[in-house]
Amino acid sequence: MDPQLDPRPPLHTPNHWELFVGMQQVALSSFGGGLSAWSERIVVEQRRWMGEQDFLTGLTVARLLPGPNQINMAVYVGSRFYGLSGALVALGGMLLLPFSLLMLLGLGYYYLHETLWVDRLLAGVITASAGMALSMGFKIAHSYTRDPVALGIAAVSFLAMDVFHVRLIPLVLVAGPLAMAWYWPRRTPQP
Amino acid sequence: MTPLLAHVCTPQSMGDWRHLLAVIWDFLSLSLFSLGGGNTLLSEYHHLSVDQYCWLSSRQFADIYALAEAAPGPSSMIVGLLGMGAAVQEGPLWGVLSGVSAELAILLPSTLLMVAASLSWNRLRDAPIRVAFERGLGPITLGILFAVGLKILRISDHDTPAYAVSAVVCVLMLRTKISPLWFMAVAGLLGGLGLVNR
Numbered sequence: 001m002d003p004q005l006d007p008r009p010p011l012h013t014p015n016h017w018e019l020f021v022g023m024q025q026v027a028l029s030s031f032g033g034g035l036s037a038w039s040e041r042i043v044v045e046q047r048r049w050m051g052e053q054d055f056l057t058g059l060t061v062a063r064l065l066p067g068p069n070q071i072n073m074a075v076y077v078g079s080r081f082y083g084l085s086g087a088l089v090a091l092g093g094m095l096l097l098p099f100s101l102l103m104l105l106g107l108g109y110y111y112l113h114e115t116l117w118v119d120r121l122l123a124g125v126i127t128a129s130a131g132m133a134l135s136m137g138f139k140i141a142h143s144y145t146r147d148p149v150a151l152g153i154a155a156v157s158f159l160a161m162d163v164f165h166v167r168l169i170p171l172v173l174v175a176g177p178l179a180m181a182w183y184w185p186r187r188t189p190q191p
Numbered sequence: 192m193t194p195l196l197a198h199v200c201t202p203q204s205m206g207d208w209r210h211l212l213a214v215i216w217d218f219l220s221l222s223l224f225s226l227g228g229g230n231t232l233l234s235e236y237h238h239l240s241v242d243q244y245c246w247l248s249s250r251q252f253a254d255i256y257a258l259a260e261a262a263p264g265p266s267s268m269i270v271g272l273l274g275m276g277a278a279v280q281e282g283p284l285w286g287v288l289s290g291v292s293a294e295l296a297i298l299l300p301s302t303l304l305m306v307a308a309s310l311s312w313n314r315l316r317d318a319p320i321r322v323a324f325e326r327g328l329g330p331i332t333l334g335i336l337f338a339v340g341l342k343i344l345r346i347s348d349h350d351t352p353a354y355a356v357s358a359v360v361c362v363l364m365l366r367t368k369i370s371p372l373w374f375m376a377v378a379g380l381l382g383g384l385g386l387v388n389r
Contacts, residue, residue, distance in 0.1 A: 031263035067301030068229040068267035075305040098264025106272045110279045123389045124382020128374040129257035130347035131360025137337035150330035157334025179327035
């Protein structure tokens, strides 16, 4: 958008404390879901730390690189301003409250899981979470249906892990470079 | 022949510093292999915490996964719960300490890489290695996610009603935008009423 037509206030560079508090706001707002939507609303719309384009670039990098996407996004936002120290502050802000809550839940679980009603309740809940786990593959499968080589690579990776019990690290170390060689951009001139 | 099925899992003491270093090293090295947002690591977490180090039973692992999915915040924080399982029998303080250390170990390497990539993204954006990495690792991630989903399904469900609930949830996850928390609440109710069992 033409900056002169943009009615929003100008961009503002946060200091470390503002980063920490802002990321905490993102984490709190997203209790109940929709973390990436909330982080855009707060980082781009409300606090004006960066423009939409910068934010979208961050999402791309966060998805591409190893690590949980939302956590990588916090690291991106923080490191844009203060490198490593900014990244750690943003990460701390994003994780402090949810992680503390999770630790409390975990203690509750480890001390109570043999109680009959907790066990019964969880016996039900895990059937839903298993369904959610099963949906992860289907969710991204549509991007690959037109590429037989990609489907072949996916099938081999699946069989290696599920049938032959190959561990993740050796699997990625062997299949990764082969797949990357296949998809390495070729310098053939466009016709 | 070794009786594989009779394999007895005996937890090692965390007081042994070599053992502790081995555990930390395992999480540090897995960090850089968390493709597709981290869910690809779930099978490895199961392998480490159930088969290799005997912190949890398979049944507890299924519970922990559900707990991490239901709790607010990134579900990859499951590592904190695994770490807690390793030491919670020593007391709550050790449980929390161990949980925090496990979470730090799994996040540190990927965070450092992410900082480096964020700072040099302008050079990386059009580099051939970026394109090859994205297109090559995508299908591998797909295959692994199917294997992980099936693994979680196998350790969670043991009878027909349970599999039926999982199948319905899977379809609803793909076809609707209903919050997963609703599925977990309804399934929890079914469990509480004794309609689905382990």
